[in-house]
Amino acid sequence: MNSIVTQRFINCHNKLRKELRVRSSRQFAMHLEYLPQSLSEILKNRRDVTIELLRKAVEVYKMNPVYLFTGEGPMFMKEEDHKNFRVLTIVTDAQNDERIVHVPIPAQAGYASESSDPVFVQELPTYTLPDYKYKVGTHRSFDVAGDSMEPTLFEGDKVVCSYLEPTLWETALKDSYVYVFVTKGDVLVKRVNNKIRDEKTITLISDNSYYEPYDAKISDVTEIWYVRAKISPFLPSPGNLKNVLKDEMDSLRNTIQNQSKIIENLYKTIESLVNK
Helix, strand or coil: CCCCCHHHHHHHHHHHHHHHCCCCHHHHHHHCCCCHHHHHHHHCCCCCCCCHHHHHHHHHCCCHHHHHHCCCCECCCCCCHHHHHCCCCCCCCCCCCCEEEECCCCHHHHHHCCCCCCCHHHHCCCECCCHHHCCCCCCCEECCCCCCCCCCCCCCCEEEEEEEEEHHHHCCCCCCCCCEEEEEECEEEEEEEHHHHHHCCEECCCCCCCCCEEEEHHHHEEEEEEEEEEEECCCCCCHHHHHHHHHHHHHHHHHHHHHHHHHHHHHHHHHHHHHH
């Protein structure tokens, strides 16, 4: 019995035949540099499709790899999707289980420009989480930089994210949700207003009202990661936090008092010099 991926491959083949985009299964096989007899075995459910054949089908006929492997999205990619299609580098352990790649702040500038470099990605720290939802799909975590997402996220927090396939950006990018956007020069954590269908842009929104929303061209975005969880530094208990704040206020009060005395003495010195 063939796999579900093979069945989806057959569905794509049948759609190409129905729409007369290929004249015959033989022509289909020849364009993929594959033996027509072997393709016939696949179409008759006698063998599974190979990874190499899937790769060629994505390249030649623009079959959507997201549809092939997950069943989501359209069967075929649009021209612009295919043009920007690239393989996402993952890291696995000895049991071939995928690990979560972490992108710390010092590496984020490099990640923005070199995320397609397998060597760069494989040298980043990796880890696993016990929750089952992080065992399915590809996940990354990113350090939060700056204060633009306060009070939701603070500098030093880490966000754990799942990968959003580019062919799903137009339909699956949800307004007001938080995502990590990787552009050609930066890594940004923002809420979003999806305007891809009408304007080919997205509006990036900060939770800190000091920062104004702004539009970004979707063509400048190379990766989008849906934020599923955050990891925050441990804070003192409410009682201890109150004491910490009191100590900081006392220290600030003492500093102001000392500066006031210095300024007062300076005025007295100046006044004394003027009177002479």
